[in-house]
Amino acid sequence: MHIAEGFLPPQWCAFWYIFSTPFLIYGAMKIKSKITNRTDKVLLAVSIGFIFVLSAMKMPSVTGSCSHPTGTGIAVVLFGPAITAVLSAIVLLYQALLLAHGGITTLGANIASMGIIGPFFGWIVYRIAKKNRKIAVFAATAVADVMTYVVTSIQLALAFPATQEIGGIMESAIRFLAVFAITQIPIAILESFLAVAVFDQVVKRLEAGEVSRA
Amino acid sequence: MIFALLSWIGADEIAQEVIKEINPNFEPWFNPIFEPTGELEGFLFSVQVAIGALILGYIIGRLHGRP
Numbered sequence: 001m002h003i004a005e006g007f008l009p010p011q012w013c014a015f016w017y018i019f020s021t022p023f024l025i026y027g028a029m030k031i032k033s034k035i036t037n038r039t040d041k042v043l044l045a046v047s048i049g050f051i052f053v054l055s056a057m058k059m060p061s062v063t064g065s066c067s068h069p070t071g072t073g074i075a076v077v078l079f080g081p082a083i084t085a086v087l088s089a090i091v092l093l094y095q096a097l098l099l100a101h102g103g104i105t106t107l108g109a110n111i112a113s114m115g116i117i118g119p120f121f122g123w124i125v126y127r128i129a130k131k132n133r134k135i136a137v138f139a140a141t142a143v144a145d146v147m148t149y150v151v152t153s154i155q156l157a158l159a160f161p162a163t164q165e166i167g168g169i170m171e172s173a174i175r176f177l178a179v180f181a182i183t184q185i186p187i188a189i190l191e192s193f194l195a196v197a198v199f200d201q202v203v204k205r206l207e208a209g210e211v212s213r214a
Numbered sequence: 215m216i217f218a219l220l221s222w223i224g225a226d227e228i229a230q231e232v233i234k235e236i237n238p239n240f241e242p243w244f245n246p247i248f249e250p251t252g253e254l255e256g257f258l259f260s261v262q263v264a265i266g267a268l269i270l271g272y273i274i275g276r277l278h279g280r281p
Contacts, residue, residue: 004226006242007233045269052266056259058224067225091262098258100246156229160236175232183225198270205277 002095002110003152005103012159017108023116024089027082039206046202047075048087054191055091055114061183069191070148073141074199076119077126088115109155118148134196141195145188149180 008016035044054071061067071091075084089111095101102110122144129136157173233240250258 002226004230004242005246006244007230010243042273046273049266049269049273053263053270054266056262056266058259094262096246097248098250099255099262100249103244103246105244156233160233160240162236172236175236176229179228179232180225202270202274202277209277 002092002102002114003106003155005096005100006105007103008106008109008155008159010105012155013105013108015108016106016112016155020085020089020108020111020116023082023085024111027084027086030079030082031086039209042206043078043203044083044087046198046206047078047084048090050074050195050198051087051091054194055095059187059190061186067149067180067183067187069187070114070118070145071191072114072119072144072148073122073137073191073195074203076123076144077137077140077199078203081116081120081123084119085111085115088119110152113151113155114148117151118146119144121147134200137199138192138196141192142188145191146181146184149184150177153177153180 031044035041050073051071054069056068058066058068070088072084072088075087089107092102092107092110092114096103096107096110122140122142125143126136126140129139153173153176156176157169157171160172161168162171162175
């Protein structure tokens, strides 16, 4: 996924850059002020490691096309959407510069979908389902992944409406969703299993370790 | 588009086709500064995985090594 280089009209590129920048600044400030003890630093490393691995896995899906997971579930569950935006931006920049995947002009839009709005929905789900942590992590990861692609579809529809009315935006959004959503749902479920496994192995252990050392 | 869905190509490429169907006049207005060739792309993707896996593996290893 990710909107490819040059595929958003300049005014939309500018719009999404302006949208994303405050989140990145806030997220960077939050990392500086909140991530101070060792456990948090290790958890931050786990979060970005997970995003690096997952967002590079181009997986074939049941629909016969390829796509890849976003890997933002763990980050957003642990640190919230602002910090997730910063971590996603690092990965998106790597992919835009070295892999020609996504792009510099569309970076703002891709950060908005993968780093901010998608994870934000996952974060809300986590807040609601928090009581059972395993289920909460599972649901949050899946929702963050699928919503990322829903947002991408809407971003593309806003830039490429089928007609000049509101209905045209809807029509385009549904067409883009048809491409992304069906491919993405099985991938999102797979990603969620991985996220729960990592969460179980790493995060719980770390948190337990912190308690016993204290 | 149906054919595209069955050929295991990237969903992002299918989306680009849809863009061209909706607005045939649209041309990408900016090209990637650097575009890796097929093999280099595979390598750089695996470097990305390696960076992430190294971090995760190191941390999991440390945690299990703890008494």
